Amino acid sequence: MIKAVLFDLDDTLVDTTKLAELARRNAVENMVRHGLPVDFDTAYNELLELINEYGSNFGRHFDYLLRRLDLPQNPKWIAAGVIAYHNTKFAYLRSVKNARRVLLELKREGYKVAVVTDGDPIKQWEKILRLELDEYFDDVFISDYLGVKKPHPKIFLKALRKLDVKPEEAVMVGDRLYSDIYGAKNVGMTTVWFRYGKYRDREMEYVEYADFTIERLEDLLKIIRGLNNEEKARSDTEVHAD
Amino acid sequence: MIKAVLFDLDDTLVDTTKLAELARRNAVENMVRHGLPVDFDTAYNELLELINEYGSNFGRHFDYLLRRLDLPQNPKWIAAGVIAYHNTKFAYLRSVKNARRVLLELKREGYKVAVVTDGDPIKQWEKILRLELDEYFDDVFISDYLGVKKPHPKIFLKALRKLDVKPEEAVMVGDRLYSDIYGAKNVGMTTVWFRYGKYRDREMEYVEYADFTIERLEDLLKIIRGLNNEEKARSDTEVHAD
CATH class of the missing domain: 1.10.150.520 (DNA polymerase; domain 1)
Incomplete structure (x- = not known):
């Protein structure tokens, strides 16, 4: 789930x-x-x-x-x-197309939502606040501030612990196959590679760590709903098998 | 003159x-x-x-x-x-009231106009360019860039040399009695203290170095016209006395 x-x-x-x-x-x-x-x-x-x-x-x-x-x-x-x-x-300064809609739907459906990013903490917060995205997030984790960069497991594990979810209950979405996808997969999360921006054709040696690849951010919603429906179906079957 | x-x-x-x-x-x-x-x-x-x-x-x-x-x-x-x-x-970001009109009149009347300022050179140029004041100036002298701060004589002498005028042919206008007025008077310039901003009541021990004091920038025009008319009158008298 x-x-x-x-x-x-x-x-x-x-x-x-x-x-x-x-x-x-x-x-x-x-x-x-x-x-x-x-x-x-x-x-x-x-x-x-x-x-x-x-x-x-x-x-x-x-x-x-x-x-x-x-x-x-x-x-x-x-x-x-x-x-x-x-x-x-x-x-x-703009959010990615449909980013706000995706965040809103996720919140509406009860998911915890967080940011896990590298980079200068003040500059990263500047972007979040200028775009007024902060209301969507349960927490923001900035690696430079925590002393450890993606793909180091520590930042993902810290985020999961603070959000009070297990790795298998969490999805990581990012444009970087190395830092986002390889990093999150290593701690046991489900990974969605957003093939976007200047990294859309780079770091392909890590593509095997991506459970899903999307070209439009809104496709994330289908994937997450799909994963939860699948699990629900499986647990329903298990109940029936009792 | x-x-x-x-x-x-x-x-x-x-x-x-x-x-x-x-x-x-x-x-x-x-x-x-x-x-x-x-x-x-x-x-x-x-x-x-x-x-x-x-x-x-x-x-x-x-x-x-x-x-x-x-x-x-x-x-x-x-x-x-x-x-x-x-x-x-x-x-x-705004220019001081009537600053642009004063600069325009001075240029129209054929005066050379320059800036002599302390402070971070990039920040000072940012203000000049954002306000599009650069077109009015024959030159801009920023002390931090030249390695010497007002009231050091060097920055005033350098500006005068570059503008090709003698100290007695130049007026310095500034809000600081110490750095602007005392500094410029020391090299022989005419000084106009613009009593404005947070320094309007400070550094009063240097007030004797101000040839003129103004509370509105546009009063500078009258002073400069007055100085040149006076000199003209004097030289006319000298001619008549021949």
């Missing part, structure tokens, strides 16, 4: 990849508009490489970009990048 | 004190709204004390606030503070 549904945040409930791409494009465009002496494509590609190497939570993308382009550390260009990046992030 | 007008930024062209107060109030209000277990006044007063001690450019106001209130480092509360603070800053 499934009693709880755990969600990853980025590219599962929040449309992160799309937003980040738009924010970066707007940032570079605004830097060029304010006098950055290189063309858009050169600067944008250099920025993508930089993010690839330093990670997306690195706090100094724009001044490193200037260094890589052999340009002086002009604070005007950096400010132009920062402004456009933040404006885009704040104006275009 | 006055040829250039140099402006401080915060509380001279940008309405900083008012904005910061509103942003801080909204931040604390949003923290309380999201479960911070103390009342608004307690939290707000603690925040003001903290800013007083650590300075307004300190980057970790909200987590230090929780420490001071003996509360756990809940990233949700910090995020609530950060969101409301940024939203306010971006939505309510």
Whole structure:
């Protein structure tokens, strides 16, 4: 019997990849508009490489970009990048299509719902609060805050314990085959791979750990209802067999 | 003959004190709204004390606030503070009343106009670009970037040299009697103290360095026109005396 549904945040409930791409494009465009002496494509590609190497939570993308382009550390260009990046992030932050409907249905049907995510705790909470998603969640588990990252079993086990459910009573939904799916399967949860965002074709070596694969978040509802009906049917049969 | 007008930024062209107060109030209000277990006044007063001690450019106001209130480092509360603070800053950033009209008149009358400010270079440029004030300025001098703070003579002398004017051909306008007025007077500039914002009654020991005091920014125009007319009259008299 499934009693709880755990969600990853980025590219599962929040449309992160799309937003980040738009924010970066707007940032570079605004830097060029304010006098950055290189063309858009050169600067944008250099920025993508930089993010690839330093990670997306690195706090100094724009001044490193200037260094890589052999340009002086002009604070005007950096400010132009920062402004456009933040404006885009704040104006275009969106939940994934139908995410709110799925959360609402799950709550209505009595499931416990939680978030299990990696990343900077304040930034993750910023997304949740800006989208006003917090009311749906029984709890939010952010790995950086707990000192352990997915797929480490500890974060999943902690979430299950706090939600007071057994691993076999819980479903993990996420876009990352390694951290979300392999991680949750290892502690005995049912796993639903949401094939979405930039990881839709990556980490395929872990695909065997996914019990289900969905391309639209709303398909999760059918899966969970199906699992519980199946179990109900099985237990009904067992009763009849007495 | 006055040829250039140099402006401080915060509380001279940008309405900083008012904005910061509103942003801080909204931040604390949003923290309380999201479960911070103390009342608004307690939290707000603690925040003001903290800013007083650590300075307004300190980057970790909200987590230090929780420490001071003996509360756990809940990233949700910090995020609530950060969101409301940024939203306010971006939505309510304003130039000082009539600042744009004064800048426009000065440019129309052929004066060179520049900014000489302390503070984080990227944050200062953010304000200038968000308000689209950059088009008015022949140059922007930010002390943190140049490694020297007002009232050090170097920053004023550098600005004058770059603008190609002599100290006696330049006016400095600012809200701080120490850094702006005392600093500019020391290198031989004409000084206009804009008595505005939280420094309107402070640093009075330097008031003797102010050639003029104004309570409304637009009064600057009369002063500058007056100075140049006076000089014109004097040189006319000299001609007649020949």
